[in-house]
Amino acid sequence: MNDIQVTVWNEYRHEKQNPQVHSIYPNGLHEAIAGYLRKDSRLKVRTAVLDEPQHGLSEEVLDNTDVLVWWGHKAHDEVQDDIVEKVQQRVLDGMGLIVLHSGHGAKIFTELLGTNTPSLKWRDDGEREKLWVVEPGHPIANGLSDFIEIEKEEMYGERFEIPAPDELVFISWFEGGEVFRSGCCYRRGTGKIFYFRPGHETFPTYHQPEVMQVIQNAVHWAAPTEGAEVTYGRVERDREHQASL
Amino acid sequence: MNDIQVTVWNEYRHEKQNPQVHSIYPNGLHEAIAGYLRKDSRLKVRTAVLDEPQHGLSEEVLDNTDVLVWWGHKAHDEVQDDIVEKVQQRVLDGMGLIVLHSGHGAKIFTELLGTNTPSLKWRDDGEREKLWVVEPGHPIANGLSDFIEIEKEEMYGERFEIPAPDELVFISWFEGGEVFRSGCCYRRGTGKIFYFRPGHETFPTYHQPEVMQVIQNAVHWAAPTEGAEVTYGRVERDREHQASL
Amino acid sequence: MNDIQVTVWNEYRHEKQNPQVHSIYPNGLHEAIAGYLRKDSRLKVRTAVLDEPQHGLSEEVLDNTDVLVWWGHKAHDEVQDDIVEKVQQRVLDGMGLIVLHSGHGAKIFTELLGTNTPSLKWRDDGEREKLWVVEPGHPIANGLSDFIEIEKEEMYGERFEIPAPDELVFISWFEGGEVFRSGCCYRRGTGKIFYFRPGHETFPTYHQPEVMQVIQNAVHWAAPTEGAEVTYGRVERDREHQASL
Amino acid sequence: MNDIQVTVWNEYRHEKQNPQVHSIYPNGLHEAIAGYLRKDSRLKVRTAVLDEPQHGLSEEVLDNTDVLVWWGHKAHDEVQDDIVEKVQQRVLDGMGLIVLHSGHGAKIFTELLGTNTPSLKWRDDGEREKLWVVEPGHPIANGLSDFIEIEKEEMYGERFEIPAPDELVFISWFEGGEVFRSGCCYRRGTGKIFYFRPGHETFPTYHQPEVMQVIQNAVHWAAPTEGAEVTYGRVERDREHQASL
Numbered sequence: 001m002n003d004i005q006v007t008v009w010n011e012y013r014h015e016k017q018n019p020q021v022h023s024i025y026p027n028g029l030h031e032a033i034a035g036y037l038r039k040d041s042r043l044k045v046r047t048a049v050l051d052e053p054q055h056g057l058s059e060e061v062l063d064n065t066d067v068l069v070w071w072g073h074k075a076h077d078e079v080q081d082d083i084v085e086k087v088q089q090r091v092l093d094g095m096g097l098i099v100l101h102s103g104h105g106a107k108i109f110t111e112l113l114g115t116n117t118p119s120l121k122w123r124d125d126g127e128r129e130k131l132w133v134v135e136p137g138h139p140i141a142n143g144l145s146d147f148i149e150i151e152k153e154e155m156y157g158e159r160f161e162i163p164a165p166d167e168l169v170f171i172s173w174f175e176g177g178e179v180f181r182s183g184c185c186y187r188r189g190t191g192k193i194f195y196f197r198p199g200h201e202t203f204p205t206y207h208q209p210e211v212m213q214v215i216q217n218a219v220h221w222a223a224p225t226e227g228a229e230v231t232y233g234r235v236e237r238d239r240e241h242q243a244s245l
Numbered sequence: 246m247n248d249i250q251v252t253v254w255n256e257y258r259h260e261k262q263n264p265q266v267h268s269i270y271p272n273g274l275h276e277a278i279a280g281y282l283r284k285d286s287r288l289k290v291r292t293a294v295l296d297e298p299q300h301g302l303s304e305e306v307l308d309n310t311d312v313l314v315w316w317g318h319k320a321h322d323e324v325q326d327d328i329v330e331k332v333q334q335r336v337l338d339g340m341g342l343i344v345l346h347s348g349h350g351a352k353i354f355t356e357l358l359g360t361n362t363p364s365l366k367w368r369d370d371g372e373r374e375k376l377w378v379v380e381p382g383h384p385i386a387n388g389l390s391d392f393i394e395i396e397k398e399e400m401y402g403e404r405f406e407i408p409a410p411d412e413l414v415f416i417s418w419f420e421g422g423e424v425f426r427s428g429c430c431y432r433r434g435t436g437k438i439f440y441f442r443p444g445h446e447t448f449p450t451y452h453q454p455e456v457m458q459v460i461q462n463a464v465h466w467a468a469p470t471e472g473a474e475v476t477y478g479r480v481e482r483d484r485e486h487q488a489s490l
Numbered sequence: 491m492n493d494i495q496v497t498v499w500n501e502y503r504h505e506k507q508n509p510q511v512h513s514i515y516p517n518g519l520h521e522a523i524a525g526y527l528r529k530d531s532r533l534k535v536r537t538a539v540l541d542e543p544q545h546g547l548s549e550e551v552l553d554n555t556d557v558l559v560w561w562g563h564k565a566h567d568e569v570q571d572d573i574v575e576k577v578q579q580r581v582l583d584g585m586g587l588i589v590l591h592s593g594h595g596a597k598i599f600t601e602l603l604g605t606n607t608p609s610l611k612w613r614d615d616g617e618r619e620k621l622w623v624v625e626p627g628h629p630i631a632n633g634l635s636d637f638i639e640i641e642k643e644e645m646y647g648e649r650f651e652i653p654a655p656d657e658l659v660f661i662s663w664f665e666g667g668e669v670f671r672s673g674c675c676y677r678r679g680t681g682k683i684f685y686f687r688p689g690h691e692t693f694p695t696y697h698q699p700e701v702m703q704v705i706q707n708a709v710h711w712a713a714p715t716e717g718a719e720v721t722y723g724r725v726e727r728d729r730e731h732q733a734s735l
Numbered sequence: 736m737n738d739i740q741v742t743v744w745n746e747y748r749h750e751k752q753n754p755q756v757h758s759i760y761p762n763g764l765h766e767a768i769a770g771y772l773r774k775d776s777r778l779k780v781r782t783a784v785l786d787e788p789q790h791g792l793s794e795e796v797l798d799n800t801d802v803l804v805w806w807g808h809k810a811h812d813e814v815q816d817d818i819v820e821k822v823q824q825r826v827l828d829g830m831g832l833i834v835l836h837s838g839h840g841a842k843i844f845t846e847l848l849g850t851n852t853p854s855l856k857w858r859d860d861g862e863r864e865k866l867w868v869v870e871p872g873h874p875i876a877n878g879l880s881d882f883i884e885i886e887k888e889e890m891y892g893e894r895f896e897i898p899a900p901d902e903l904v905f906i907s908w909f910e911g912g913e914v915f916r917s918g919c920c921y922r923r924g925t926g927k928i929f930y931f932r933p934g935h936e937t938f939p940t941y942h943q944p945e946v947m948q949v950i951q952n953a954v955h956w957a958a959p960t961e962g963a964e965v966t967y968g969r970v971e972r973d974r975e976h977q978a979s980l
Contacts, residue, residue, distance in 0.1 A: 088604075089606075092605055092606055094872060112604045113604055114578075114601060114603055114604040114678060115582055115679050116579075116582055116679065121722060121723065122724060123724060123725055125727065130424075130973075132403045132404075132423070132424050133963040133965055134403045134405075134426065135409070136404055136925055136962045136963040136964070136965045137829060137922060137925030137926065137959075137960060137962045138922075139960045139961075141962050141963035142960060142961040142962060142963070143961060143963070144963040144964075145963060145964050145965070145966075146404070146963070146964075146965050157725065158377045158416065159377075159378060159379060159391070159720040161582070161679055161722075163677070164380070164413065164656065164677065166901075166902075167409065167922075168409065168413070171416055172424070173418055173422060173423060175727075176726075176727035176728055177375055177418060177727060177728030178418065178725075179375075179377050179416045179417070179418045186653070187653070187870070187872060187873075188605050188653055189605050189651055189872065190871055190872030191872065224872075225872060225873070226874075226877040226878060227871045227872045227873065227876055228868040228871040228878070228880060228881070229871070229879070229880050230649040230868055230871045230880070230881050231880075232610060232611060232649070232651075233611065233612070234611075234612055234613060235611045235612070235668075236613070237613065237617070237667060238667030238865075333849075334851075337850055337851055339627060357849045359846060359847045359848055359849040359923060360827055360924050361824075361827055361924065364967045366966070366967060366968065366970045367970070368969060368970055368971070368972065370972065372972070378720055380677070381680055381718040381719070382584060382679065382680030382681065382682070382714075382715060382717045383715065383717065384715045384717070386717050386718035387715060387716040387717060387718070388716060388718070389718035390718060390719050390720070390721075391718070391719075391720050391721055402970065404965040404967070406827070406967075408898070408921070408922070408923060409901065409922065411657075411899065412656075420972075422973030431898070432625070432627060432657075432898070432899065433849060433898060434627065434850050434851065434896055435626050435627030436627065437627070469627075470627060470629045470632060471629075471632040471633060472626045472627045472628065472629070472631055472632060473623040473626040473631035473632070473635060474626070474634075474635050474636075475626045475635070475636050476636055476856070477854045477855060477894070477896075478856065478857070479857055480856045480858055480892065480913075481858070482858065482860065482862070482910075482911035482912060483911055483912030620912055620914075622894075622913070623893070623894060624893045624894060624895075625899070626894055647867070648867045648869045648906065649867075649868060649881070650869075654902065657899065658899065658903070661893065661906055661914045661916075663908060663912060664908075667865060668867065668908065669865075669867050669906045669907070669908045671869065671906075
């Protein structure tokens with residue numbers, strides 16, 4: 001069982017601009033996430049942020065990333081298209097991708113899924129959320145009970161314009177009357193993608209252990225498998241078969 | 246476009262034993278459902294109930310049923326196994342099946358899906374339910390807006406032990422804190438199955454037009470398609486192919 | 491039951507440049523397809539080709555298109571990105587899309603699915619193909635028997651880098667030893683997409699009635715449904731619910 | 736990473752009655768399979784056969800089985816219904832199940848899937864099969880290349896009456912003209928099921944390393960996950976929520 005190399009990517013703007021967010025995540029929410037994951041000895045964790053050169057996602061970094069965790073919100077448009085395309089190809093070639101909360105509007109998520117993934121309902125009222133487990137046998141639900149409760153969160157509500165998930169692990173209930181598909185698994189190419197809803201920057205969601213447990217579980221789930229070596233392009237007819245003709 | 250022959254099946258016990266239920270559905274909830282459907286000129290609707298001979302599901306009736314609507318609750322065990330098996334084969338051979346509310350515990354639903362479909366959370370408190378549309382392009386959602394609201398209903402909550410639906414059309418929100426996969430589509434054999442959650446006998450749910458609209462939509466969706474005529478059993482090798490060997 | 495407005499789009503280059511292709515489809519393969527579909531009185535059929543202004547896909551044309559059929563091969567790169575994006579949004583808003591054969595490499599297909607859809611195995615040897623029906627209850631298989639046989643076709647083989655189809659209707663067998671997922675259904679946004687493999691330009695595939703039957707079936711399947719009217723964006727809390735707080 | 740306890744179940748009749756089969760599998764095909772799996776130090780492997788008391792599947796054995804491998808053919812009817820029901824519940828409670836070849840007709844497979852799983856096409860001609868990998872990122876395909884080739888096998892052909900698999904890993908090509916969904920994954924309850932086609936008793940298929948590699952991979956994939964602890968039955972309203980009402 002090899003180590004899993006994880007890169008936690010964060011837009012890292014709110015934390016520097018909004019004192020409330022700064023007080024919750026003084027080193028950025030990427031460091032809160034990375035710090036939790038580093039307690040898992042199988043994970044080798046680094047971070048990257050938007051304002052680094054190449055957004056911190058150089059070839060060298062991507063070559064050493066098994067699973068990429070993505071949080072972005074207000075600066076989706078500043079992510080360069082060539083980086084998005086490079087990350088997309090990495091996912092299709094087997095890299096895991098975990099998209100958090102407002103990352104549903106990130107170019108990388110939209111490009112990989114092909115739909116208007118920014119489209120959903122929302123309300124930033126700090127209301128109670130319960131994430132119900134609908135697939136208790138799924139490894140992303142390891143260690144949970146019936147649901148995860150978050151005291152205060154931004155609401156996201158259906159209709160969420162995503163392709164039907166290959167596996168749906170969580171559905172959220174919100175105090176104000178909405179529901180949301182909050183834990184969505186996809187296979188694309190040979191890579192695995194997990195969308196996980198919670199994590200608005202003005203709430204201490206990534207300090208909540210059950211939330212972090214899910215992200216940790218998802219990292220293990222999304223790690224590349226050995227898989228099969230397949231080829232593409234022009235091929236000859238089956239030779240033994242031809243011999244028999 | 247041919248007529249669709251619909252049989253609405255009801256256990257028909259609560260209505261005769263419980264004055265409250267009787268006052269809501271004086272002729273049985275099957276008649277409330279059938280009455281609504283009869284307004285659709287493409288539908289030819291009959292009813293059948295548990296206490297009829299063969300539960301009202303003779304060969305002749307099944308031969309003339311394109312879509313069977315099923316409501317049962319307290320007498321699931323009284324449904325004879327041979328009738329269940331017969332209905333199961335009809336579904337696999339193309340007949341549509343719409344299972345309502347407590348029908349999730351019916352033998353026919355359990356046998357077709359293979360899991361412990363009676364297993365879920367519940368609370369009969371008369372609380373508010375909102376059924377959110379998650380697949381607005383699905384024909385079962387025709388004519389709806391964002392959600393259907395039901396003033397008072399029994400709550401069903403996840404985890405609901407069903408196979409992941411082939412298509413998930415509705416997710417319910419309940420006032421008391423739960424969510425539920427409330428509109429679930431399955432293909433089994435050449436038949437189509439739709440599970441639709443609302444309809445506790447002590448509330449006038451089947452008098453609510455949006456609920457009935459969904460059932461009507463589902464009848465159209467579940468009606469048999471012409472499909473392909475396929476065969477089973479021992480077959481010879483491809484003859485033209487053999488000729489070339 | 492309303493009419494369905496169909497636009498058959500073709501690259502229309504091979505037919506003008508290659509005498510062999512010209513002899514099979516003297517007016518372009520779009521006209522062969524359109525001609526067949528016009529025999530269905532419910533379909534109103536027009537055509538559009540790459541070299542027309544806006545590739546024949548003006549706002550006015552798209553406004554009057556319920557289902558778009560797409561054939562392209564050697565000039566995928568010449569399709570303008572803004573047109574691709576416009577078509578993509580139309581599909582997400584409910585327009586049906588039927589992608590034929592080498593259209594698997596078209597920008598519109600790749601953008602909607604998010605994977606390297608050009609990646610597959612191939613061999614242009616004119617070998618026998620059998621398309622086996624794996625979902626005989628599906629309306630796209632209406633009127634077929636166990637399989638469709640095509641005397642001579644280009645081979646496409648797995649691994650085909652697509653997201654797992656929402657519904658898989660056909661699997662192809664090829665004389666030379668390969669298999670292929672040849673009839674793939676997707677829901678994206680409120681639109682429906684069908685990929686159908688056969689139709690290499692050097693063979694008279696679109697003159698074969700069973701192949702055309704499938705395309706006709708797919709047009710009916712992909713036609714927009716009424717569906718539900720859903721909204722996006724910021725919403726208030728549930729008012730009745732609030733009232734009770 | 737804990738050990739995985741595997742029980743390989745075999746009908747074990749052909750080997751005792753047919754000299755040809757006996758010569759290929761002198762100790763039964765269960766021992767050929769178990770012998771291969773025992774080389775994996777993480778697997779603890781036992782065997783069980785039809786003619787043992789309780790078919791070798793006592794409570795004690797099932798309590799110590801993480802993954803059950805099943806091969807049966809001519810004596811499906813002799814498997815007692817109460818044992819089938821017990822195994823079914825174990826799968827729904829998380830035990831992995833790997834159904835091989837003619838096991839598609841076993842009661843346990845039919846009960847878990849709900850369709851006429853015995854229905855398919857077949858031909859026992861000893862023809863060449865190629866199992867193409869369609870999901871190269873799937874762990875069940877670990878270590879393979881484009882396909883597995885088997886020199887001589889019984890043919891199984893579509894239409895195979897199964898629910899659409901949750902994940903389709905392999906599609907078979909047969910020399911005589913057919914295709915088959917040969918590697919099918921299902922989640923049912925909290926358990927995982929894998930159907931794998933090859934393994935007719937008159938051919939030495941389970942002596943072929945690539946075939947055994949797939950079974951070994953499948954055992955690892957099907958092993959129970961920790962998952963979430965969920966509950967069923969009557970529940971109270973959310974208390975904090977009530978407090979705020």
